[in-house]
Amino acid sequence: MILIGAAKAGKTSLRNALMLGKSKLTAEHERTWVLERHLWEPESDLRVQLLDFGGHHIYSAAHHLFLTPEALHVLVCDLSKYSPDLYDYMVGSWIDAIIDRAPGATILLVGTHADMCEEHQIEEHTINIIEKMQADEKEKVQDLQFEVEKLKMDLKATTGKDSGTKFEDIKPQRLREKLNHLHKLLNERVPLPDKMYVVSCAEDFLNIPEFKADLTKKLKETDERPFQKHGICS
Numbered sequence: 001m002i003l004i005g006a007a008k009a010g011k012t013s014l015r016n017a018l019m020l021g022k023s024k025l026t027a028e029h030e031r032t033w034v035l036e037r038h039l040w041e042p043e044s045d046l047r048v049q050l051l052d053f054g055g056h057h058i059y060s061a062a063h064h065l066f067l068t069p070e071a072l073h074v075l076v077c078d079l080s081k082y083s084p085d086l087y088d089y090m091v092g093s094w095i096d097a098i099i100d101r102a103p104g105a106t107i108l109l110v111g112t113h114a115d116m117c118e119e120h121q122i123e124e125h126t127i128n129i130i131e132k133m134q135a136d137e138k139e140k141v142q143d144l145q146f147e148v149e150k151l152k153m154d155l156k157a158t159t160g161k162d163s164g165t166k167f168e169d170i171k172p173q174r175l176r177e178k179l180n181h182l183h184k185l186l187n188e189r190v191p192l193p194d195k196m197y198v199v200s201c202a203e204d205f206l207n208i209p210e211f212k213a214d215l216t217k218k219l220k221e222t223d224e225r226p227f228q229k230h231g232i233c234s
């Protein structure tokens with residue numbers, strides 16, 4: 001399981017809440033610098049390797065080495081700091097990286113710091129995040145479909161001409177390869193989350209038990225996947 005999200009999103013405090021079963025908010029000197037790995041046993045028959053990333057943004061290469069379709073990705077976002085113009089920084093860029101590096105992966109969305117938000121803020125922010133994510137995905141699929149149509153036309157125009165020589169056949173072959181790649185991108189979309197878990201890792205511990213129960217269920221579903229063979233999960 002991989003905890004990702006912007007610096008100070010609440011990843012390590014969420015990890016503490018899940019592993020300790022009580023609130024342990026991080027202090028400034030406990031900041032995660034690069035990556036911490038922990039072995040977590042939410043139930044006696046379930047052992048999970050938990051990766052908690054430091055403050056580097058998704059554009060840094062470190063994350064990309066670890067994103068994998070077999071892992072459960074928990075994308076964490078501080079709801080008290082969220083505003084629509086921060087969507088890409090806090091959510092969108094992370095979703096893009098997962099789609100790019102780990103097609104087919106499961107993503108769970110978690111909004112933290114609920115104790116510091118008004119009820120109406122929580123509702124507005126979670127709706128905005130889900131809507132933006134769906135709108136982004138729709139746009140990406142439309143762009144890919146447009147590219148596919150364009151390539152098909154190029155291919156038709158190229159193959160219409162009878163070149164007769166081996167070298168000139170390379171172009172249609174390359175176009176076909178590109179087309180196959182685009183079809184793959186269209187067919188292997190990451191199932192995007194349609195809900196956001198709203199939690200507080202502070203003393204009130206809002207929704208942590210509910211989130212832990214759903215998370216454990218999802219982890220059991222991924223437990224059977226080839227994950228273990230790569231040594232990521234034990």
Ligand SMILES: Nc1nc2c(ncn2[C@@H]2O[C@H](COP(=O)(O)OP(=O)(O)O)[C@@H](O)[C@H]2O)c(=O)[nH]1
Nearest residue numbers: 007008009010011012013025026113200201202
């Ligand atoms: N009030 C409140 N503070 C939180 C919560 N989660 C994290 N924090 C605080 O937010 C800051 C960043 O949290 P941390 O877990 O270190 O974030 P990370 O950088 O994503 O690992 C720390 O000062 C935490 O004490 C929460 O749910 N409520």
Ligand SMILES: [Mg+2]
Nearest residue numbers: 011012031032
């Ligand atoms: Mg941390």
